[in-house]
Amino acid sequence: MSKDLTYLEAIREALVEEMRRDPKVFVLGEDVGAYGGAFGVTQGLYEEFGEARVVDTPISESAIVGISIGAAMRGYRPVAEMQFADFISCAFDQIVNQAATLRYRYGGRASVPIVVRAPSGGNVGGGLYHSQNPEGWFVHRPGLKVVAPATSYDAKGLLKAAIRDDNPVIYVEHKYLYRRAKGPVPEGDDIVPIGVAATRREGNDATLITYGAMVTPSLEAADRLAKEGVEVEVIDLRSLLPYDKDAIFRSLEKTSRVLIVHEDIRTLGIGAELSAVIMEERFDALDAPVLRVTYPDTYVPFSHVLEQANLPNADKITAALRRLAEY
Amino acid sequence: MPPIKRTKFKLAPEQLLEMYYWLKLIRAFDERLSVLVKQGRVRSGVYTGIGQEAIIVGTCFGLRKEDYICPLHRDLGAFLMKGVEPRVMMSQMFAKTTGLSKGRDSALHSGVPELGIFGNTSMLGANLPVAAGLGLTYKMEKTDNVVVAYFGEGASNVGDFHEGLNFAGVQQLPILFICENNQYAYSVPIEKSMAIDDVADRARGYGFDGVAINGNDVLAVYQATQGALARARGGEGPTLIECKTYRWHGHSEHDKAFYRSDEELAMWKSRDPIPTFTTYLRTRNILDDQKVKDVEARVTGAIDEAVEYAMNASDPSAEDATTDLYA
Numbered sequence: 001m002s003k004d005l006t007y008l009e010a011i012r013e014a015l016v017e018e019m020r021r022d023p024k025v026f027v028l029g030e031d032v033g034a035y036g037g038a039f040g041v042t043q044g045l046y047e048e049f050g051e052a053r054v055v056d057t058p059i060s061e062s063a064i065v066g067i068s069i070g071a072a073m074r075g076y077r078p079v080a081e082m083q084f085a086d087f088i089s090c091a092f093d094q095i096v097n098q099a100a101t102l103r104y105r106y107g108g109r110a111s112v113p114i115v116v117r118a119p120s121g122g123n124v125g126g127g128l129y130h131s132q133n134p135e136g137w138f139v140h141r142p143g144l145k146v147v148a149p150a151t152s153y154d155a156k157g158l159l160k161a162a163i164r165d166d167n168p169v170i171y172v173e174h175k176y177l178y179r180r181a182k183g184p185v186p187e188g189d190d191i192v193p194i195g196v197a198a199t200r201r202e203g204n205d206a207t208l209i210t211y212g213a214m215v216t217p218s219l220e221a222a223d224r225l226a227k228e229g230v231e232v233e234v235i236d237l238r239s240l241l242p243y244d245k246d247a248i249f250r251s252l253e254k255t256s257r258v259l260i261v262h263e264d265i266r267t268l269g270i271g272a273e274l275s276a277v278i279m280e281e282r283f284d285a286l287d288a289p290v291l292r293v294t295y296p297d298t299y300v301p302f303s304h305v306l307e308q309a310n311l312p313n314a315d316k317i318t319a320a321l322r323r324l325a326e327y
Numbered sequence: 328m329p330p331i332k333r334t335k336f337k338l339a340p341e342q343l344l345e346m347y348y349w350l351k352l353i354r355a356f357d358e359r360l361s362v363l364v365k366q367g368r369v370r371s372g373v374y375t376g377i378g379q380e381a382i383i384v385g386t387c388f389g390l391r392k393e394d395y396i397c398p399l400h401r402d403l404g405a406f407l408m409k410g411v412e413p414r415v416m417m418s419q420m421f422a423k424t425t426g427l428s429k430g431r432d433s434a435l436h437s438g439v440p441e442l443g444i445f446g447n448t449s450m451l452g453a454n455l456p457v458a459a460g461l462g463l464t465y466k467m468e469k470t471d472n473v474v475v476a477y478f479g480e481g482a483s484n485v486g487d488f489h490e491g492l493n494f495a496g497v498q499q500l501p502i503l504f505i506c507e508n509n510q511y512a513y514s515v516p517i518e519k520s521m522a523i524d525d526v527a528d529r530a531r532g533y534g535f536d537g538v539a540i541n542g543n544d545v546l547a548v549y550q551a552t553q554g555a556l557a558r559a560r561g562g563e564g565p566t567l568i569e570c571k572t573y574r575w576h577g578h579s580e581h582d583k584a585f586y587r588s589d590e591e592l593a594m595w596k597s598r599d600p601i602p603t604f605t606t607y608l609r610t611r612n613i614l615d616d617q618k619v620k621d622v623e624a625r626v627t628g629a630i631d632e633a634v635e636y637a638m639n640a641s642d643p644s645a646e647d648a649t650t651d652l653y654a
Binding site: 072166 | 464
C-alpha cells in the first residue's frame with residue numbers, strides 16, 4: 001500500500017508516526033506548535049500530541065539544540081526544527097562541540113539520539129539568509145550523521161531512520177522540494193537506511209553523483225545525453241555522512257567517468273572530498289578527471305537573475321557531462 | 328535583591344562531619360593534581376577549584392541519585408560527590424583507559440548518565456541549555472527531581488546563558504543555576520565583563536529569583552540550596568544562587584595569575600572555607616583533634632590509592648583515537 005505525498009507531507013507523516021510509536025519522541029523549535037511551523041511541516045502535531053511534546057521555543061537556536069541534547073541524555077529522542085537551515089549557524093557550537101563529541105569524550109558510554117531538521121536550499125527567492133546549504137559544514141564533523149533526501153519516499157524513510165538512530169543526525173530537507181516533489185510513500189514503517197545511496201538512472205558511460213534538489217536537473221541532463229548516445233548513471237547519495245562509497249565505486253568502475261553535482265558551494269565541499277577519495281582509491285579506474293558542477297563560491301543573492309546565474313541547472317550539468325564524455 | 332525564603336535545616340553531627348570530609352577531600356585532590364602537574368605526571372587540563380569547595384559541598388550534599396548535575400571545569404568535587412570513584416577521576420586526569428573518557432580528554436568534559444552527571448565542553452555556558460533540556464524531561468515526567476547547573480560569572484556573559492535561563496524561566500523548570508563567581512574570567516576581572524555587581528540580578532530578567540550569598544560558607548550555600556531545591560521540587564521553577572568566592576590558583580595550573588595582587592589573594596585566603604567550617608564544628612564539639620587526624624588520614628589514603636591506581640592503569644591504544652565516535 002502506498003499513496004502519493006508531497007515531500008513536506010512525507011516529513012510530517014514520519015514525525016506523526018514516530019511520535020505515535022515512541023513516547024520519547026518529541027519536537028521542538030520556533031513556531032512548531034499551534035502555528036504548525038513556518039512551512040507547515042508540524043501542522044496538526046500540536047493538536048494530536050499537546051504542548052508537552054510539541055514545544056514552541058523562543059528564538060534560541062543554540063538552546064533548541066542544547067535542550068535536545070539534555071533530553072537525549074535522559075533517553076528522549078527530540079527532533080529539533082531550525083526554521084531555516086541558515087539559522088543553524090546559531091546552534092553551531094551545540095552541534096559540533098557538544099553533540100558530535102559527546103560519545104567520544106564519554107568513553108563510548110553515552111550517545112546523543114537527536115535529529116536537527118534543517119530546511120535548506122535556494123531557488124526560492126530567499127536571499128542570503130533563507131537559502132543556504134550548510135551540509136558541507138557538518139560532514140566535516142565526526143560523530144554527526146548528515147542526510148539529504150530528494151524524494152517523498154526518502155524524506156519519510158530517512159527521517160524515521162534518523163529518529164531511530166542513536167547518533168546526532170542533521171536532516172537536510174530542501175525547501176524547493178517541499179511542495180514540488182511528490183511521489184509514492186509507503187504506509188507504515190519503511191525505513192531508508194542511513195548510508196545507502198540510490199541509483200536513480202542506470203548507465204554505462206558516466207557516473208553522476210548528486211543529492212537533494214539537484215537530482216531532478218541531473219536526471220534531465222542525463223536524458224539529454226541519452227539522446228546523444230551517452231548513458232549516464234545517476235546516483236542519489238541520500239546520506240552525506242556516512243556516504244555510500246561502495247555505490248560510487250561500483251558505478252565508476254563501470255563508467256570510468258565521474259561528475260559530481262551539488263548546490264552547496266564549491267571550495268573544499270562534498271564534491272572535493274568525493275573527488276579526492278575517488279582519485280586516492282580508484283585512480284586506475286578513471287578515464288577522465290573528476291568534474292564538478294556546484295554553486296559558485298558566493299552567497300545566494302535575492303535577485304532572480306543573480307540567483308539563477310549561480311544555481312546549477314540542467315544546462316550546466318549537460319555541458320559538464322558532454323565535456324566528461326569527450327575524454 | 329528579591330527575597331529568598333530562608334530555609335531551616337538540621338544536620339546531624341555525622342552529616343556535618345561528612346561535609347567536612349568532602350571539603351577536605353576535594354581540596355586535597357586538587358592540591359595533589361597541582362603537584363602532579365608540576366611533576367609532569369599529569370600533562371594539562373587541570374583547572375583547580377581550590378578556595379571554591381564550599382560551593383560544591385553545599386550544593387551537592389544530599390542530592391538524589393536521580394537529580395542531574397551539570398558541573399563546570401573546576402568542579403571535580405561534584406563528580407566525586409555524585410558518585411564517581413576518586414580512582415576513576417584520577418585516571419581521567421592521567422588520560423588512562425580507566426578514566427571516564429578513556430584518555431580522550433583529561434579535563435572534566437566527560438559525564439556519567441547513570442549517576443546524573445553531564446560533563447560540559449570548554450565552551451563555557453554551553454551546559455546551561457543542556458540543563459534546561461534535562462529539566463524539561465523531569466517536567467514532562469512530573470517527577471520532583473532537579474537539575475543543578477554550574478557556571479562562572481564569566482559564562483554569564485555568554486549567549487547560551489541567556490538562552491538556557493530564559494527557556495528555564497518560561498517553562499518553570501526544576502533547575503538550580505549555581506554561579507561560582509570567583510571574580511575572574513581567566514584574567515579579566517568582573518568589573519571589565521559586567522556592568523552590574525551581582526550575577527544574581529540577572530535572574531530577574533528571566534522571571535525567577537536570584538540571590539547572592541557567601542560562597543565560602545558551606546552552610547550558607549547549603550541553606551540557600553535547600554530553599555531552592557524545595558521550590559524546584561515543588562514545581563515553583565528555577566532559582567539562581569550566586570556564590571561569591573575566589574580561586575586561589577590561576578585559571579589553569581600554567582597560569583601564574585599576575586593580574587591580581589598578593590594582598591587580594593591573602594584577603595581571600597583569610598576567608599578559606601575550610602578553617603571557617605572547622606571552627607564551627609570544633610566549637611560545637613563535633614570535631615576534635617583526633618577526628619581531624621582521622622579525616623585527614625582517610626583523605627590522604629583515598630588520594631594515594633587513586634594516584635597509585637591511575638599511574639598503574641593502562642594507556643589507551645592508538646586505535647582508541649578513532650573509536651567511540653558513533654553508537
